[in-house]
Amino acid sequence: MIARRYPIILITILLCSYAAPTLDNLTLSEVENSSKTSSRSVACSADVCISEVLVNAYGAETGAVGQNDWTSGEWVELHNHGTSLVDLSTWALEDHYNRPLSMTTNHVVYPSSATNLEVAPGDFIVLARNGDGGSCGFCLKNSNGMVNLKDATGSLVHTISWTSSPTEGTSLVEDASDPAADWVESATLSPGEANQGGTPVGPTYFSGDIIISEVMADAFPSYDNASYPGGEWVEIFNQGNTVIDLTGYYISDAAGNIIEMDEDHLIGYSANSDSLLMSPGATRIVAVNGSTSSGVLNNAVEKLRVHWPNGTIGDEVNWTTNEPGFSLSRVTGSDAMFISAYPTINSTNMDRMQNLPTMATDLFITEYLPSTNTTGNFPNGKWIEITNNGTTTVDVAGYSITNGKGEILIFDPATMVFNQTHSGITEVNSGERRLVVMSNNFDLHDYYEHLVMHDNLGNVVDSAWHSNYFGDNVSMVRDYDAMGAAWLPSNWLTPGEPEPGIEPYVAVDIIFTEVLPDSFGSDTQSWPNGEWLELFNNDTTAVDLTGWKLKASNSRSFTIGAHNLPLQSDAIIQPGEIALIALNGTNSFYLKQSTDIITLTDANAGIVDSVGWNHSSENISLVAPGSSHAGYTTSNPAGVTGWVEPAWSTPGELNPVWPLYEESNELVLTEYMGWCDANGNNYGDWIEVYNNDSTSINLSRWRIDTDNQRFFITQLGQNNVQDQNLIAVNQTLSTVLNPGEYALISLPRSILMPIDVIKLYNPDGMTISAANSHGDGIDPNSCDSWISDDGENWFSAAYPTPGAANV
Template structure:
């Protein structure tokens, strides 16, 4: 409410609650604030733009409407900015959208970081406010009803209905899915295995021809799956993916996989989205990504790359040994000898003693073979039932735990089977890490909880 009514004039509001809003059937539906590959200040169809939608039941006249940004810059709905105003006029039909292009002639308007837009009636009253706090190049923004802020669309759709969120967009089931990808390679644009790639897996009982299939990224780029993008192997050529087999899609021309943030959608030959992947972090060069345990979470780093092979952790365990605690960021130098420096421990959850001699710690580009000499709290490599073994890295250059960037490691038994994998994204110097909700106290540096090897 306001104690200063302004009939026929601009509603400015009062107090600390912000301006008084006069809602309308016209709403901001989608925003491109950080254009790519064009520049922000380019002319339509490049550059920045705002899409508005008529949510009502009758035509609306856009004459005199405008958008104002947080800095007070005005984007009027006129022939310089309302796309196709000359040919289509100023009416917007029910349920349809129109594009308001910034057309900056080299100057941008919309902030890539924190921004607020006011949608204004012809009399200057504010009908809607939208907000965002960050951007990714080429990604458009749509309303997120759960947060009140705009969020990334699965891919830009100017002039078309907004797509479902990336976590809900795969609405058709298929035996073919994306199972691993490399978005940050040492040689982007080069053929597999040196460049970027996505692994497809057919877990069905029949061979499938991928002719007409494609991959769409979060910027709307389309990569067709054909003989030029599918790598051939000894048993599979052309565009067929055999039952219970994998194929690799490589990215050598045109589309590249963004290192830090991306959406990826697998589309079948009739246009159905059958699978989706997304990631939000650059885990470093030549670190592949695999689906998270929760399918609604971003993809996570794999302990090591396995293109064309089962992913780490995708095969059955051969024992009941698991990581229980790690120290990736020791006080002082991480490469100090025990009892300083980095260490980790593994626990035998089984009911029989297990010999882990010859097992390996494995991660991208590094490995360490386990034996009693790197288990300072016991004299053999046996772990008693219910016991833990502490493994000291002792500054070895062959294996280390990252703490300035996210990391992921795996435990592999003597047959090469993956027993357990863990990952983490942040550390604090001198603090160990355990699994979420774990009550594990651990062996710890004093060794009081160590399993007595026999």
């Protein structure tokens, strides 16, 4: 029997996964190394040894490095701790695939301008690809990597290894407690110096009292370079006990952009020199303020620093995510930032949304509609529903809601929906629900929004927020099982009425098992074409589905009868059996191709089960996330959760349950083509894989993901002899790939982009390889392919070689 899934108020599967192995976030190395008892490092046996490596550079893996920036490319430092000079010109450095780095002076980056590879006793030498522009010969993996050093006789004298990916821009050094252990992150970069001595490489820090407290990194609706109060800005705070003169202070970002604290950027600056003085506990705003042709701050990953007048760094903050129009507030005692509840310029920062008061009084928010395709007065347009859970009437005049961009909605006669059933325009009676609509200065935003409700004294009494777009006319409701968490999409709109989920759930155990929201061609076709949903009787008794309904947003309702069940003669579903519901071309009920929630109710309107998704592809069904037939995936490639695509559709049949995958994982992505228009033809995409093991690998149910597409391998492709650009599916080819062989996977056109980031997963959803970003600044030509030796580092091929070794 399939484990029962209770659909708690709404379908939490849109934000959470079913209880199943969740392997999406595990890499192969993490899984394998969880049981390791020793590393692969081997203590050095020669006078010259590897002493430091940088394997996770900020720039390209083969980028140029040197005194100006030691984090822009990979490098290996060697140290001669012997008593004699050693010539390394006939030595060898090799990576995890035994690919050598040519020992020539153009690969020596320390000492600079080296004329040979001789290392004197006690000296260091640093070797790197140094922007040589070649394909990935010698390249270092970010995780599960290795470097070997061989002497002039070819003897292996030193091996170093690492398992976890180090912090970007941070080097690795030997574990002082165990030379045979994986190497560990260094406290500081020290190329050309002893690891525990010398002057640290990098900027100088000296903590100061001027710190960053809040940032607007992605202004909206204004442009990033707009004049203040629009545009990007940084709030600074004097945390000290003395007045500070800001003359000469400045702010820099990770790219080296500088914002001076001067007349162009320091808000409140004047000819009076006192305007540069900052009192203890005061805040000031430093803004782009229309001084550049574009913004300065990155919307995503960014580092921001406050500099003393002499250039020393006095404070630093970092962030990795942001939302348009939302500010970032500092985490107390940390250099991290979080998305603010709303901007608080020159005021005390608000706490995280998750920590704000919820339902602090009897008056609170119960439902809101952030996106709609209608305009005008209610029932059209967007709205917020509030309720009075107390025993006395509450006059909400002067109450307000502030959204994430700082816009304020005042509760007054202009925004309160009023009809003859209400005792007063701004009064909410005990047990009553009232609706508040938008004003000219306030709007709800669909993809991401914060709502903070204040009473007429300015106290925060409730909060609500969401972080995904669920489509037009889908309202948001509170997750009462996770107070403070992001709100959930409602099963259907209920303005002024109890929310879905307050109705009783029935005890009968009928569950959704598969759904097809986007059929081939027209969705309104009759079975066996068109849209369908599949149910499973997980109970011990037969159930008659006559009169049961499918319900969804936009007032969609579908009554189930025997004529909707094409695979059986009646509407009865026996224990352990499947019933397939065909929509058969109805126009009144339909499945959305993206962002939809369908609820199954019995003949008495009791909720039985729910299913939801955010993404679908033509003629590919959806199944529960975390199931083996879906490769244990819990989200679509873009990261949005909900039901996911299986390896293949099984309408009218139980979804397969697969045993754990125990075969080889030595499969390598070696070549792909993502755009080919030639000779008047628009060709499909293709990917080449290689079996790097000594045993066969069955490719069936292996999976390839791009940023926004997913593709399960179920059949292989083959070169067309007459047309080398055509890789067509050959259903007679076995999916079993022998050792040392290549296989081609034929994909529909536009599955891949000319420059794409590809991830390879085994049938259990473990990440086998993930491509690094590549092709920056390159404009690919049609029918060019990209090649790789490890599935991570990619380079433009001389010409495509599908099914053969790369060139």
